Amino acid sequence: MRVVLEARPRPSHVAIWTAPLVATLATLCVGFVVFEAFGKNPLAAFDAFFVAPIANLYGIAELLLKASPLMLIATGLAIGYRANVWNIGAEGQLTLGAITGGTLALVFGDAWPAAALLPAMFIAGAVGGMLWAAIPAFLRTRFNANEILTSLMLVYVATLFLSWLVHGPLRDPQGYNFPQSKLFGDNAMLPILLPQTRLNASFALALAIVGVAWLFVRRHIVGFEMRVAGLSAGAATYAGISWRRTIWLGMLAGGACAGLAGVGEAAGPIGQLLPSMSPGYGFAAIIVAFVGRLHPLGIALASLLMSLLYLGGESAQVNLALPSAVTGLFQGTLLFFLLAADVLVNYRPRMVASAS
């Protein structure tokens, strides 16, 4: 006997939307085994991982705070992914956004009022992210270089560039030689939405961008054309949809959103430039985009889940003395189960006699 996968004639809508839930449950089961293997009581561990972090208002604010960059980046990436434009370098684009927006804050922080400075920082951040995304877009449209590779490699260039900046030109002279910039002034910091928490205006911005992206994809002809390009290259050429424009738009949308998220981090919870501006939000957002089915509502929910994994991972480090890698382990497990569930949505396993 062996198992073959046969394509289902039409995957059911219920299956498409329950697959992420099934994947989440399977991830929890694996978590159970992992906690057991570490000699922790699984129930206590689950409590520390998934319940304790959001048991109070501050925790919920943290959940939303960490969900904001994920939501923002995943929304931008999804626009490209739907058109088969594979931007894997959001982490680098986020870094560039933090650099451009942050530099603006450091240079004009004292001269400009917040009402002018903050929008200018966001614009600078979006432009920075787009510039970084423009490199793979140019290489793809001009030389047909694979954007998966080029965008990914540029992440490391961006990280090293930031590292050089905070070790060199942007280093705080009063910072005891630590590789970090000056703290941003108050007028360069995002307003707090909930008093006594760190939840700031970038959450509202993320929600707004999700809404705008939804309108763009569903209601605008360019969003429609990008969906066509992703579904059928032949039909796109037939309809005169430029593949170059599709690649440029797909890359730039991801770059702009990642750049905004970079500013949100720099001018939000961090408040200065550090050698690392994100705990891997740019990569985690790829998972968020797919767990959310590239759909705005799905992405919003998936970003909450991923944010919870971040918080749970921190909490598990503090309360259970588990290694920090546990966050990455849960992210990877979730993506693995989601992809597996996707296969089963589209294919049905069947036992066949291995006669021939």
Next chain:
Amino acid sequence: MADSSSPAPRLSLRGITKRYPGVLANDGIDLDVAPGEIHAVLGENGAGKSTLMKIIYGIVRPDAGVIRWEGEVVHVANAAHARKLGIGMVFQHFSLFETLSVADNIRLALDRGNTRRLAKRIREMSARYGLALEPRRRVHTMSVGERQRVEIVRCLLSQPQLLIMDEPTSVLTPQAVSHLFGTLRRLASEGVSILYISHKLDEIRALCTHATVLRAGRVSGECDPRGESTASLARMMIGGDLPHPVHRAAHPGTPALRVESLDVRADDPFGTTLRAISFDVREGEIFGIAGVSGNGQRELLAALSGERTLARDDAVRLGGTPVGAADAKRRRALGLAFIPEDRLGRGAVPEMTLADNALLTTRNAATLARGWIRARGVRAFTEQTIHAYDVKASGPLAPARSLSGGNLQKFIVGREIGQHPKVLIAAQPTWGVDVGATAQIRQALIDLRDRRVAVLVVSEELDELFEICDRLAVLFHGRLSPAKPIRETSAEEVGLLMAGATPAHAAPRVLVDQQ
């Protein structure tokens, strides 16, 4: 009605029933095929022919009914099982891997053999049946007609006892059709049974010895087609009389589409390079381009539609405006509409709804406002197209791939005509489409001509070209013969040009050897 003296049937179906959500595709169908019989299965699109054939070939499982093969009850598990039994099938929609070569595609189906020996057998087989094929060529570079040859040769190589042919002649030249008929008769005389699915009533009368007619999933009649007239067969099939296109004399005006010494280099080693192609299509006429596919149709159509842009802007003109360097969207804005030969994946996005597919090319004030989609306008246009062209679909939200080939084609034709074009290009407009829809599509093209639109039809079907065209030219090896008014030429002459005779003296003596 089977003759009592005939031998035991090779294949016997009893009470085959298959229900899909919302439609009873097959409803208690009985069918017997004797050894050496060429048995026609006739019916309009959606009559259940394809479902029935897929059941025999093991792709679809029936909900009820019994299949007997050589007297034994069988449950055909899958296509491999069917092939093992000795059933071969040539599909209407091809099942070829586009990135593989002809030989590799065939080897995959045969499950054995080394490529070089197989290539030799393919060459032998294609020479024997006049189905020119290059085994090393990759399928994605081939036209629809060439792909069909691969399917036919692939099937014949496995030496089936029952050969199912789903509309095999729709893309062949008249000479190749009679060649194929010779092949099929020879196979039948060797004892091979043939199930021949078609809606070409003349062909069925010439070839088949028995016919089963399906209508709405049921057997609506059985007969010996040799004793029937085309009209009586049609009546059995559609339950009424066949509509005939009305063709009035043309009054052509100024050229709306002008092509001047167009050269296009083939972009792959097995493509066809176009050389010095010049013609024009005037408003109020239908200009036909005949030719076996693979002679440059693909390249010519891409150059005309703007899917491939040209270095020389003045090689193609639309209403006097040079558009050679313009992309498809700009040419559309100048009044060009295009019906491509591939429906799924080019003319329509399979996963998208009909409404979304309408929006693919319908860009006007009703559907768009400053780039924002007016869903209501798109829906209205879609409903109107579905209604006007009698498209059988559950509604504007039906995915394109849920439609049968003929219905999707009607939708695409309707959509393109709905653009109110000045120039319409149609490639194989009725390929694989049933008689009723074919007549409807041809009539729509003629009506368009009468509304002073310039229509270019690229087709392999001579019947079609002679029925609707006003002038005709032939594409062979990337060169276009001089255009002739339809009354000054004949199917024989065009057939010879399609096979490579030089136009100056289209006599058989100067046939360029193609074999």
